[in-house]
Amino acid sequence: MFTSISKYLLQKKYLTAELLLTTFIFTALTICIYPEFSTFNFWFSSAVTYQLPVILTQCEIAFLIILIQTQKKAAKNIFSILLPVLVFIITGFNEVFIAVQLFILAAVFFLDASKRISKTFWFAALFLFAAGVLIVLLSPGSQVRAEKIEPKSNYLAIAAILYHMGEVCWTIFKTPFTWVALCCCFVAGNENKNIIALQPSLQKLYKKKWLLPCLILLFPACCIAPAVFALKGGILPDRYLNVITLFTLILLIVYSFITGATVNESVSFSFLSRKIKILLLYSCIIIALLCNTQVIDAYKSLIAAPLYNNILTERENILSLASASPTKTAVIKNYGNALNDELKNYPASPKTFSGLVQQKPKLLFVTDDLSTVYSLDVLKKYYRLDSIIVK
Numbered sequence: 001m002f003t004s005i006s007k008y009l010l011q012k013k014y015l016t017a018e019l020l021l022t023t024f025i026f027t028a029l030t031i032c033i034y035p036e037f038s039t040f041n042f043w044f045s046s047a048v049t050y051q052l053p054v055i056l057t058q059c060e061i062a063f064l065i066i067l068i069q070t071q072k073k074a075a076k077n078i079f080s081i082l083l084p085v086l087v088f089i090i091t092g093f094n095e096v097f098i099a100v101q102l103f104i105l106a107a108v109f110f111l112d113a114s115k116r117i118s119k120t121f122w123f124a125a126l127f128l129f130a131a132g133v134l135i136v137l138l139s140p141g142s143q144v145r146a147e148k149i150e151p152k153s154n155y156l157a158i159a160a161i162l163y164h165m166g167e168v169c170w171t172i173f174k175t176p177f178t179w180v181a182l183c184c185c186f187v188a189g190n191e192n193k194n195i196i197a198l199q200p201s202l203q204k205l206y207k208k209k210w211l212l213p214c215l216i217l218l219f220p221a222c223c224i225a226p227a228v229f230a231l232k233g234g235i236l237p238d239r240y241l242n243v244i245t246l247f248t249l250i251l252l253i254v255y256s257f258i259t260g261a262t263v264n265e266s267v268s269f270s271f272l273s274r275k276i277k278i279l280l281l282y283s284c285i286i287i288a289l290l291c292n293t294q295v296i297d298a299y300k301s302l303i304a305a306p307l308y309n310n311i312l313t314e315r316e317n318i319l320s321l322a323s324a325s326p327t328k329t330a331v332i333k334n335y336g337n338a339l340n341d342e343l344k345n346y347p348a349s350p351k352t353f354s355g356l357v358q359q360k361p362k363l364l365f366v367t368d369d370l371s372t373v374y375s376l377d378v379l380k381k382y383y384r385l386d387s388i389i390v391k
Contacts, residue, residue: 001059002022004063005062005065009065012192025285028289029177029249030249032175032177032178032289033171033178033249034242034245034246035171035238035245036237036238036239037363043239049094050093050243053093053243056086057097057104063083063086064083064104064108067080068111080120080121083125084127085128087128088129088132089132090132091132094136095137095226095227095230096223098136099223101132102129103215103222109122111204150232151233152232152234153233160228160234160236161224161225164236165224167238168220175291176287176292177289177291177292178249178252182252182256185257185260186260187260187267188260189256189258189260190266192261193262205254205258209259212251219248224241294363297363300363303353303357304356304357304360307357311335311338311339318331319383320383322385323383323385328385328387329386329387329388330387331391332391334370334371334390335368337391370390
Protein backbone atom coordinates (compact mmCIF):
# COMPACT_ATOMS: atom_id res chain seq x y z
CA MET A 1 0.00 0.00 0.00
CA PHE A 2 2.74 2.47 0.90
CA THR A 3 4.63 1.59 -2.28
CA SER A 4 1.56 2.52 -4.36
CA ILE A 5 1.07 5.76 -2.42
CA SER A 6 4.70 6.84 -2.82
CA LYS A 7 4.93 5.92 -6.50
CA TYR A 8 1.55 7.04 -7.85
CA LEU A 9 0.30 9.74 -5.47
CA LEU A 10 3.45 11.37 -4.10
CA GLN A 11 5.38 10.47 -7.26
CA LYS A 12 8.55 9.92 -5.25
CA LYS A 13 10.89 6.97 -5.18
CA TYR A 14 11.72 5.93 -1.64
CA LEU A 15 14.30 3.37 -0.57
CA THR A 16 13.04 -0.09 0.31
CA ALA A 17 14.31 0.40 3.86
CA GLU A 18 12.24 3.60 4.20
CA LEU A 19 9.08 1.86 2.98
CA LEU A 20 9.67 -1.07 5.32
CA LEU A 21 10.19 1.30 8.25
CA THR A 22 6.96 3.15 7.39
CA THR A 23 5.10 -0.17 7.18
CA PHE A 24 6.52 -1.27 10.53
CA ILE A 25 5.52 2.01 12.20
CA PHE A 26 2.00 1.81 10.75
CA THR A 27 1.61 -1.82 11.85
CA ALA A 28 2.87 -1.01 15.35
CA LEU A 29 0.48 1.94 15.53
CA THR A 30 -2.52 -0.18 14.57
CA ILE A 31 -1.63 -2.76 17.22
CA CYS A 32 -1.36 -0.02 19.85
CA ILE A 33 -4.83 1.41 19.11
CA TYR A 34 -6.84 -1.83 18.87
CA PRO A 35 -9.46 -2.04 21.63
CA GLU A 36 -8.85 -5.80 21.89
CA PHE A 37 -5.84 -7.44 20.29
CA SER A 38 -6.09 -10.93 21.82
CA THR A 39 -9.15 -12.39 20.06
CA PHE A 40 -8.38 -10.38 16.92
CA ASN A 41 -4.98 -12.04 16.57
CA PHE A 42 -4.90 -15.29 18.58
CA TRP A 43 -8.43 -16.65 18.15
CA PHE A 44 -8.38 -18.50 14.82
CA SER A 45 -11.96 -17.85 13.67
CA SER A 46 -11.72 -14.16 14.60
CA ALA A 47 -8.33 -13.82 12.89
CA VAL A 48 -9.81 -15.25 9.69
CA THR A 49 -12.98 -13.14 9.68
CA TYR A 50 -11.41 -9.85 10.83
CA GLN A 51 -7.64 -9.79 10.37
CA LEU A 52 -7.51 -11.40 6.91
CA PRO A 53 -10.02 -8.96 5.34
CA VAL A 54 -8.10 -6.05 6.90
CA ILE A 55 -5.00 -7.21 5.00
CA LEU A 56 -7.02 -7.73 1.81
CA THR A 57 -8.59 -4.27 2.14
CA GLN A 58 -5.16 -2.66 2.32
CA CYS A 59 -4.24 -4.56 -0.85
CA GLU A 60 -7.47 -3.33 -2.40
CA ILE A 61 -6.59 0.30 -1.61
CA ALA A 62 -3.18 -0.17 -3.23
CA PHE A 63 -4.73 -1.74 -6.35
CA LEU A 64 -7.32 1.05 -6.61
CA ILE A 65 -4.56 3.69 -6.53
CA ILE A 66 -2.74 1.87 -9.34
CA LEU A 67 -5.97 1.47 -11.33
CA ILE A 68 -6.71 5.19 -11.17
CA GLN A 69 -3.18 6.50 -11.65
CA THR A 70 -1.48 4.10 -14.06
CA GLN A 71 -1.35 4.73 -17.79
CA LYS A 72 -0.54 1.12 -18.65
CA LYS A 73 -3.48 -0.55 -20.35
CA ALA A 74 -2.44 -4.07 -19.31
CA ALA A 75 -2.30 -3.09 -15.63
CA LYS A 76 -5.70 -1.40 -15.88
CA ASN A 77 -7.24 -4.52 -17.41
CA ILE A 78 -5.73 -6.81 -14.77
CA PHE A 79 -6.87 -4.70 -11.82
CA SER A 80 -10.29 -4.06 -13.41
CA ILE A 81 -10.84 -7.83 -13.26
CA LEU A 82 -9.10 -8.49 -9.94
CA LEU A 83 -10.66 -5.69 -7.87
CA PRO A 84 -14.36 -6.63 -8.27
CA VAL A 85 -13.50 -10.18 -7.19
CA LEU A 86 -11.60 -8.77 -4.21
CA VAL A 87 -14.60 -6.58 -3.31
CA PHE A 88 -16.83 -9.67 -3.32
CA ILE A 89 -14.42 -11.68 -1.14
CA ILE A 90 -13.90 -8.90 1.44
CA THR A 91 -17.61 -8.05 1.66
CA GLY A 92 -18.47 -11.68 2.39
CA PHE A 93 -16.38 -11.92 5.58
CA ASN A 94 -18.74 -10.11 7.96
CA GLU A 95 -21.07 -7.14 8.42
CA VAL A 96 -18.50 -4.46 9.24
CA PHE A 97 -16.75 -4.90 5.89
CA ILE A 98 -20.01 -4.17 4.09
CA ALA A 99 -19.78 -0.63 5.48
CA VAL A 100 -16.02 -0.46 4.80
CA GLN A 101 -16.46 -1.50 1.17
CA LEU A 102 -19.37 0.89 0.70
CA PHE A 103 -17.25 3.80 1.92
CA ILE A 104 -14.26 2.78 -0.23
CA LEU A 105 -16.35 2.47 -3.41
CA ALA A 106 -18.10 5.77 -2.69
CA ALA A 107 -14.74 7.48 -2.06
CA VAL A 108 -13.26 6.14 -5.30
CA PHE A 109 -16.31 7.25 -7.29
CA PHE A 110 -16.09 10.70 -5.70
CA LEU A 111 -12.31 11.13 -6.10
CA ASP A 112 -12.05 9.76 -9.64
CA ALA A 113 -12.31 13.27 -11.02
CA SER A 114 -10.91 12.36 -14.44
CA LYS A 115 -13.24 9.33 -14.75
CA ARG A 116 -10.37 6.95 -15.46
CA ILE A 117 -12.29 3.89 -14.28
CA SER A 118 -14.52 2.21 -16.86
CA LYS A 119 -18.28 1.67 -16.47
CA THR A 120 -17.70 -2.08 -16.87
CA PHE A 121 -15.59 -2.07 -13.71
CA TRP A 122 -18.29 -0.25 -11.79
CA PHE A 123 -20.99 -2.63 -12.97
CA ALA A 124 -18.93 -5.69 -11.99
CA ALA A 125 -17.84 -4.18 -8.65
CA LEU A 126 -21.35 -3.11 -7.62
CA PHE A 127 -22.91 -6.39 -8.74
CA LEU A 128 -20.40 -8.49 -6.78
CA PHE A 129 -20.66 -6.12 -3.81
CA ALA A 130 -24.44 -6.63 -3.75
CA ALA A 131 -23.94 -10.39 -4.03
CA GLY A 132 -21.55 -10.35 -1.07
CA VAL A 133 -24.00 -8.29 0.99
CA LEU A 134 -26.81 -10.77 0.31
CA ILE A 135 -24.61 -13.71 1.29
CA VAL A 136 -23.74 -12.10 4.63
CA LEU A 137 -27.24 -10.91 5.49
CA LEU A 138 -29.09 -14.04 4.36
CA SER A 139 -26.67 -16.63 5.71
CA PRO A 140 -28.22 -19.24 8.08
CA GLY A 141 -25.71 -18.40 10.82
CA SER A 142 -26.94 -14.81 11.00
CA GLN A 143 -30.53 -15.98 11.34
CA VAL A 144 -29.65 -18.44 14.14
CA ARG A 145 -27.75 -15.79 16.09
CA ALA A 146 -30.58 -13.28 15.68
CA GLU A 147 -33.09 -15.73 17.18
CA LYS A 148 -31.00 -16.11 20.35
CA ILE A 149 -30.65 -12.36 21.00
CA GLU A 150 -32.94 -10.76 23.56
CA PRO A 151 -34.27 -7.37 22.32
CA LYS A 152 -33.36 -4.21 24.23
CA SER A 153 -35.02 -0.81 24.24
CA ASN A 154 -34.25 1.86 21.64
CA TYR A 155 -32.73 4.03 24.38
CA LEU A 156 -30.23 1.30 25.21
CA ALA A 157 -29.44 0.91 21.51
CA ILE A 158 -28.68 4.65 21.17
CA ALA A 159 -26.61 4.51 24.35
CA ALA A 160 -24.66 1.53 22.95
CA ILE A 161 -23.95 3.42 19.70
CA LEU A 162 -22.68 6.48 21.58
CA TYR A 163 -20.65 4.29 23.93
CA HIS A 164 -18.93 2.46 21.07
CA MET A 165 -18.20 5.68 19.20
CA GLY A 166 -16.65 7.06 22.36
CA GLU A 167 -14.65 3.86 22.78
CA VAL A 168 -13.27 4.15 19.24
CA CYS A 169 -12.26 7.79 19.81
CA TRP A 170 -10.75 6.98 23.21
CA THR A 171 -8.62 4.06 22.00
CA ILE A 172 -7.24 6.20 19.17
CA PHE A 173 -6.53 9.45 20.99
CA LYS A 174 -5.40 8.05 24.35
CA THR A 175 -2.37 6.57 22.61
CA PRO A 176 0.64 8.94 22.40
CA PHE A 177 1.80 7.06 19.30
CA THR A 178 -1.29 8.36 17.47
CA TRP A 179 -0.36 11.98 18.12
CA VAL A 180 3.23 11.42 17.00
CA ALA A 181 2.04 9.74 13.78
CA LEU A 182 -0.50 12.47 13.01
CA CYS A 183 2.12 15.19 13.56
CA CYS A 184 4.53 13.37 11.24
CA CYS A 185 1.82 13.10 8.57
CA PHE A 186 1.04 16.81 8.95
CA VAL A 187 4.71 17.71 8.37
CA ALA A 188 4.95 15.26 5.44
CA GLY A 189 1.87 16.86 3.83
CA ASN A 190 3.37 20.29 4.31
CA GLU A 191 6.59 19.22 2.61
CA ASN A 192 4.70 17.68 -0.34
CA LYS A 193 2.06 20.40 -0.82
CA ASN A 194 3.10 21.17 -4.40
CA ILE A 195 2.77 17.55 -5.52
CA ILE A 196 -0.59 17.11 -3.79
CA ALA A 197 -2.03 20.26 -5.35
CA LEU A 198 -1.38 18.79 -8.82
CA GLN A 199 -3.07 15.44 -8.14
CA PRO A 200 -6.56 15.33 -9.75
CA SER A 201 -7.67 12.58 -7.36
CA LEU A 202 -6.89 14.75 -4.32
CA GLN A 203 -8.20 18.07 -5.60
CA LYS A 204 -11.63 17.69 -4.00
CA LEU A 205 -10.13 16.76 -0.63
CA TYR A 206 -7.69 19.64 -1.01
CA LYS A 207 -10.41 22.20 -1.72
CA LYS A 208 -13.30 20.91 0.42
CA LYS A 209 -11.68 20.92 3.84
CA TRP A 210 -14.95 20.01 5.59
CA LEU A 211 -15.32 16.69 3.74
CA LEU A 212 -12.82 14.54 5.63
CA PRO A 213 -13.90 15.65 9.14
CA CYS A 214 -17.47 14.73 8.20
CA LEU A 215 -16.33 11.33 6.93
CA ILE A 216 -14.30 10.72 10.10
CA LEU A 217 -17.47 11.22 12.17
CA LEU A 218 -19.81 9.48 9.74
CA PHE A 219 -17.74 6.35 9.14
CA PRO A 220 -17.76 4.88 12.71
CA ALA A 221 -21.42 5.82 13.15
CA CYS A 222 -22.42 4.01 9.93
CA CYS A 223 -20.40 0.94 10.92
CA ILE A 224 -21.63 0.78 14.51
CA ALA A 225 -25.32 1.71 14.25
CA PRO A 226 -26.49 -1.11 11.89
CA ALA A 227 -24.59 -3.72 13.92
CA VAL A 228 -26.07 -2.51 17.22
CA PHE A 229 -29.61 -2.62 15.80
CA ALA A 230 -28.88 -6.06 14.32
CA LEU A 231 -27.99 -7.16 17.86
CA LYS A 232 -31.32 -5.63 18.97
CA GLY A 233 -29.59 -2.96 21.01
CA GLY A 234 -26.77 -5.15 22.33
CA ILE A 235 -23.09 -4.37 22.90
CA LEU A 236 -20.63 -5.15 20.11
CA PRO A 237 -17.50 -7.26 20.74
CA ASP A 238 -14.28 -5.27 20.81
CA ARG A 239 -12.80 -7.29 17.94
CA TYR A 240 -15.56 -5.78 15.76
CA LEU A 241 -14.45 -2.31 16.87
CA ASN A 242 -10.84 -3.09 15.91
CA VAL A 243 -11.74 -2.79 12.23
CA ILE A 244 -13.63 0.49 12.75
CA THR A 245 -10.76 1.91 14.81
CA LEU A 246 -8.21 0.99 12.14
CA PHE A 247 -10.00 2.64 9.23
CA THR A 248 -10.93 5.68 11.31
CA LEU A 249 -7.21 6.03 12.04
CA ILE A 250 -6.44 5.84 8.31
CA LEU A 251 -8.95 8.64 7.67
CA LEU A 252 -7.29 10.71 10.40
CA ILE A 253 -3.87 10.13 8.83
CA VAL A 254 -5.16 11.26 5.43
CA TYR A 255 -6.79 14.29 7.04
CA SER A 256 -3.54 15.26 8.82
CA PHE A 257 -1.63 14.88 5.55
CA ILE A 258 -4.10 17.01 3.56
CA THR A 259 -4.28 19.62 6.33
CA GLY A 260 -0.51 19.94 6.31
CA ALA A 261 -0.63 20.50 2.55
CA THR A 262 -3.15 23.33 2.92
CA VAL A 263 -0.96 25.29 5.37
CA ASN A 264 0.95 28.00 3.52
CA GLU A 265 3.73 28.34 6.07
CA SER A 266 6.55 25.82 6.08
CA VAL A 267 6.82 23.60 9.16
CA SER A 268 9.80 21.55 8.02
CA PHE A 269 12.05 22.74 10.89
CA SER A 270 14.73 23.91 8.46
CA PHE A 271 16.76 25.40 11.32
CA LEU A 272 17.62 21.86 12.46
CA SER A 273 20.17 19.64 10.75
CA ARG A 274 19.06 16.41 9.08
CA LYS A 275 20.75 14.26 11.74
CA ILE A 276 19.00 16.12 14.56
CA LYS A 277 15.64 15.71 12.79
CA ILE A 278 16.14 11.96 12.40
CA LEU A 279 17.27 11.62 16.02
CA LEU A 280 14.22 13.54 17.31
CA LEU A 281 11.86 11.59 15.05
CA TYR A 282 13.13 8.16 16.10
CA SER A 283 13.23 9.18 19.77
CA CYS A 284 9.58 10.31 19.64
CA ILE A 285 8.54 7.11 17.85
CA ILE A 286 10.32 4.84 20.34
CA ILE A 287 8.97 6.71 23.38
CA ALA A 288 5.43 6.76 21.94
CA LEU A 289 5.65 3.07 21.05
CA LEU A 290 6.52 2.16 24.62
CA CYS A 291 3.78 4.36 26.12
CA ASN A 292 0.80 2.07 25.59
CA THR A 293 -0.97 -0.71 27.42
CA GLN A 294 -0.41 -3.30 24.67
CA VAL A 295 3.34 -3.29 25.35
CA ILE A 296 2.72 -3.58 29.10
CA ASP A 297 0.34 -6.49 28.54
CA ALA A 298 2.87 -8.10 26.19
CA TYR A 299 5.52 -8.14 28.93
CA LYS A 300 3.02 -9.47 31.46
CA SER A 301 1.98 -12.16 28.99
CA LEU A 302 5.59 -13.22 28.46
CA ILE A 303 5.92 -13.73 32.22
CA ALA A 304 2.58 -15.56 32.59
CA ALA A 305 2.81 -17.59 29.36
CA PRO A 306 4.70 -20.66 30.74
CA LEU A 307 2.19 -21.16 33.57
CA TYR A 308 -0.73 -20.43 31.24
CA ASN A 309 0.58 -23.06 28.80
CA ASN A 310 1.02 -25.65 31.59
CA ILE A 311 -2.54 -25.12 32.84
CA LEU A 312 -4.11 -25.44 29.40
CA THR A 313 -1.95 -28.45 28.49
CA GLU A 314 -2.97 -30.24 31.70
CA ARG A 315 -6.61 -29.34 31.05
CA GLU A 316 -6.42 -30.77 27.53
CA ASN A 317 -4.85 -33.99 28.81
CA ILE A 318 -7.60 -34.42 31.44
CA LEU A 319 -10.34 -33.91 28.84
CA SER A 320 -8.70 -36.35 26.42
CA LEU A 321 -8.31 -39.04 29.10
CA ALA A 322 -11.91 -38.53 30.25
CA SER A 323 -13.09 -38.90 26.66
CA ALA A 324 -11.43 -42.32 26.48
CA SER A 325 -12.70 -43.46 29.92
CA PRO A 326 -15.99 -45.38 30.37
CA THR A 327 -17.41 -42.80 32.84
CA LYS A 328 -17.12 -39.94 30.30
CA THR A 329 -16.66 -37.49 33.19
CA ALA A 330 -13.86 -34.95 33.53
CA VAL A 331 -12.87 -33.28 36.81
CA ILE A 332 -10.96 -30.06 36.15
CA LYS A 333 -9.68 -27.24 38.34
CA ASN A 334 -10.71 -23.72 37.37
CA TYR A 335 -7.99 -21.37 36.19
CA GLY A 336 -7.45 -19.72 39.60
CA ASN A 337 -7.01 -22.98 41.51
CA ALA A 338 -4.82 -24.46 38.77
CA LEU A 339 -2.66 -21.32 38.83
CA ASN A 340 -2.23 -21.54 42.60
CA ASP A 341 -1.07 -25.16 42.24
CA GLU A 342 1.40 -24.12 39.53
CA LEU A 343 2.79 -21.37 41.77
CA LYS A 344 3.62 -24.01 44.42
CA ASN A 345 6.30 -25.23 42.01
CA TYR A 346 8.02 -21.84 42.48
CA PRO A 347 8.25 -21.53 46.28
CA ALA A 348 11.14 -19.08 46.13
CA SER A 349 9.49 -16.77 43.62
CA PRO A 350 8.96 -13.14 44.75
CA LYS A 351 5.48 -11.75 45.42
CA THR A 352 5.86 -9.52 42.36
CA PHE A 353 5.99 -12.60 40.12
CA SER A 354 2.88 -14.10 41.75
CA GLY A 355 1.03 -10.81 41.43
CA LEU A 356 1.89 -10.43 37.75
CA VAL A 357 0.83 -13.93 36.68
CA GLN A 358 -2.46 -13.62 38.58
CA GLN A 359 -3.47 -10.44 36.72
CA LYS A 360 -4.55 -12.35 33.57
CA PRO A 361 -3.05 -9.95 30.98
CA LYS A 362 -5.53 -9.13 28.21
CA LEU A 363 -3.05 -9.76 25.41
CA LEU A 364 -2.89 -13.46 26.31
CA PHE A 365 -5.88 -14.27 28.50
CA VAL A 366 -9.28 -13.92 26.78
CA THR A 367 -11.59 -15.86 29.09
CA ASP A 368 -11.67 -19.15 30.95
CA ASP A 369 -13.35 -21.89 28.91
CA LEU A 370 -14.77 -23.32 32.14
CA SER A 371 -16.43 -20.09 33.28
CA THR A 372 -19.63 -20.24 31.19
CA VAL A 373 -22.29 -22.88 30.58
CA TYR A 374 -21.98 -22.32 26.82
CA SER A 375 -18.23 -23.08 26.84
CA LEU A 376 -18.76 -26.18 28.95
CA ASP A 377 -21.38 -27.46 26.50
CA VAL A 378 -18.98 -26.90 23.62
CA LEU A 379 -16.22 -28.82 25.40
CA LYS A 380 -18.59 -31.68 26.27
CA LYS A 381 -19.71 -32.01 22.67
CA TYR A 382 -16.16 -31.77 21.30
CA TYR A 383 -14.70 -34.38 23.67
CA ARG A 384 -17.95 -36.44 23.74
CA LEU A 385 -18.31 -36.26 27.50
CA ASP A 386 -21.38 -36.70 29.70
CA SER A 387 -20.29 -34.14 32.27
CA ILE A 388 -17.49 -31.78 33.28
CA ILE A 389 -17.02 -31.05 36.97
CA VAL A 390 -15.19 -27.80 37.75
CA LYS A 391 -13.63 -27.42 41.18
